[in-house]
Amino acid sequence: xxxxLPLPSPHVNRLTDASDATTDVLIVGVxxxxxxSATLDRLNKAGDGWIDRLRNxxxxxxxxxxxxxxxxxxxxxxxxxxxxxxxxxxxxxxxAAFEIAATAIRAINNNSLARVDIALGEDFDPTTHDALxxxxxxxxxxxxIYHSDPSVHxxxxxxxxxxxxxxxxxxxxxxxxxxxxxxxxxEPAGVIYPESFAARASEVAxxxxxxxxxxxxxxxxxxxxxxxxxxxxxxxRPPRIVILRHQGGGDEAPLAIVGKxxxxxxxxxxxKPGDGMVDMKCDMAGAATVLGVMQAVxxxxxxxxxxxVCGLAENMISGTSYKLGDVIKTRNGKxxxxxxxDAEGRVVLxxxxxxxxxxxxxxxxxxxxxxGACMVALGMxxxxxxxxNQPLCDAVSQAANEEGEPVWQxxxxxxxxxxxxxxxxxIKNVGEGRWGGAITAAKFLENFVGDTPWLHIDIAxxxxxxxxxxxxDAGASGVMVRTLLNWVQS
Numbered sequence: 001x002x003x004x005l006p007l008p009s010p011h012v013n014r015l016t017d018a019s020d021a022t023t024d025v026l027i028v029g030v031x032x033x034x035x036x037s038a039t040l041d042r043l044n045k046a047g048d049g050w051i052d053r054l055r056n057x058x059x060x061x062x063x064x065x066x067x068x069x070x071x072x073x074x075x076x077x078x079x080x081x082x083x084x085x086x087x088x089x090x091x092x093x094x095x096a097a098f099e100i101a102a103t104a105i106r107a108i109n110n111n112s113l114a115r116v117d118i119a120l121g122e123d124f125d126p127t128t129h130d131a132l133x134x135x136x137x138x139x140x141x142x143x144x145i146y147h148s149d150p151s152v153h154x155x156x157x158x159x160x161x162x163x164x165x166x167x168x169x170x171x172x173x174x175x176x177x178x179x180x181x182x183x184x185x186x187e188p189a190g191v192i193y194p195e196s197f198a199a200r201a202s203e204v205a206x207x208x209x210x211x212x213x214x215x216x217x218x219x220x221x222x223x224x225x226x227x228x229x230x231x232x233x234x235x236x237r238p239p240r241i242v243i244l245r246h247q248g249g250g251d252e253a254p255l256a257i258v259g260k261x262x263x264x265x266x267x268x269x270x271x272k273p274g275d276g277m278v279d280m281k282c283d284m285a286g287a288a289t290v291l292g293v294m295q296a297v298x299x300x301x302x303x304x305x306x307x308x309v310c311g312l313a314e315n316m317i318s319g320t321s322y323k324l325g326d327v328i329k330t331r332n333g334k335x336x337x338x339x340x341x342d343a344e345g346r347v348v349l350x351x352x353x354x355x356x357x358x359x360x361x362x363x364x365x366x367x368x369x370x371x372g373a374c375m376v377a378l379g380m381x382x383x384x385x386x387x388x389n390q391p392l393c394d395a396v397s398q399a400a401n402e403e404g405e406p407v408w409q410x411x412x413x414x415x416x417x418x419x420x421x422x423x424x425x426x427i428k429n430v431g432e433g434r435w436g437g438a439i440t441a442a443k444f445l446e447n448f449v450g451d452t453p454w455l456h457i458d459i460a461x462x463x464x465x466x467x468x469x470x471x472x473d474a475g476a477s478g479v480m481v482r483t484l485l486n487w488v489q490s
Contacts, residue, residue: 008140008154015161024113026078027104029123032062032088037122047074067107095404097128098135102471105139116155121162129163133171138178143475173299178478181292185476189264189281194240194312208298215241225351227330231344234321235314244294244308254305256361260345260368261287261312268341285463286367311352315344335425343429353448363453373437374458382406386442389453399486416443
């Protein structure tokens with residue numbers, strides 16, 4: 001059995017001057033407007049205008065995210081200078097700051113480095129500096145966590161210049177929250193399953209100052225959580241519900257973040273084909289996001305009350321698996337007809353949302369890798385939003401736009417209600433065939449939130465990537481961690 005490896009955690013420090021020749025790599029921005037930062041000017045003058053000469057010959061590109069790796073012929077300069085294009089009009093962009101810093105770190109991770117200095121703070125507005133730091137930190141996590149001969153290396157130390165200590169601290173917390181989320185999703189199902197996820201959450205809670213409840217199978221049975229127990233019935237690893245609490249806002253009603261945590265999804269008796277099962281360790285990305293967000297909320301000392309609720313189950317096949325045609329009475333009393341055991345995430349969330357509602361939140365946001373239909377509708381990069389409360393949806397949409405995490409709202413017309421009604425129970429766990437599948441799944445969930453303002457985010461597409469990009473590796477993306485932190489603090 002594999003043992004979970006520690007999360008990457010480079011030493012992070014603040015510099016007043018990024019021209020120290022003792023660093024291994026110095027990362028400096030180069031603007032499309034031909035404007036030079038103080039650090040770039042010093043480097044240029046130290047080499048009698050060598051950077052100007054390279055730019056005049058079009059050897060250096062200032063295109064956003066373009067990496068120019070240089071070996072200075074100057075004795076007192078760092079051995080490697082990485083000039084990265086910042087493009088044009090990106091100074092106030094949190095998205096650009098995050099992605100450019102991440103791209104720069106990923107461009108140098110093929111070698112072991114003792115120290116990397118980042119002078120990009122001079123190229124961005126101070127309001128973006130925490131995003132810049134978060135991008136650099138998040139790039140330290142990669143998919144190849146179990147290579148016996150690592151091809152990716154994390155710098156021992158990353159030093160930032162031109163950035164306040166407050167922005168560094170905040171950015172480091174956000175970056176580590178993204179790493180936490182990505183690692184949970186990237187781990188194989190033999191490492192992360194309901195019980196081990198709950199144990200990881202307990203560790204995070206203890207270190208971060210969160211309070212935590214873990215409901216095991218006995219507690220779930222006593223609480224009438226028959227829906228989540230049904231999904232987990234075919235597995236040797238029983239379900240869990242994890243409830244995390246951050247008390248930062250006095251007596252106010254809490255904000256609630258809820259995550260689907262199906263730690264492996266075989267499809268149950270409605271079994272998936274082999275190719276469709278390969279990445280199903282990622283079906284707990286919603287719950288992983290909740291844990292990452294709650295870790296950051298606590299470490300940032302957010303002045304709000306926030307609860308995070310994770311519904312955890314394995315959807316496996318055995319003689320005790322739940323079956324097509326079963327009728328399940330959920331915790332809130334509504335009955336579900338099971339017509340497809342591979343539509344299990346909404347069944348897990350039925351009880352999980354009811355537990356959340358019992359905590360009287362002012363609003364609920366749930367995240368789930370819920371439907372392939374959402375990927376058909378919006379592609380692999382965009383999350384779908386469905387809501388019973390437009391102001392809540394607008395607030396999260398604005399936060400997502402500011403952080404560069406694409407979302408799109410889908411309609412929740414009353415006519416969709418009919419499509420999840422069952423002839424033998426209150427509702428059924430699939431709609432009418434392939435049509436409107438993301439929306440009918442949300443309509444199913446709406447039965448379990450009552451009158452509470454609620455937003456459902458289907459992250460089936462963007463939660464897990466088949467290929468890498470310059471600013472992030474393939475595999476888990478950590479999508480929505482930045483968005484939800486932005487929303488909680490707004």
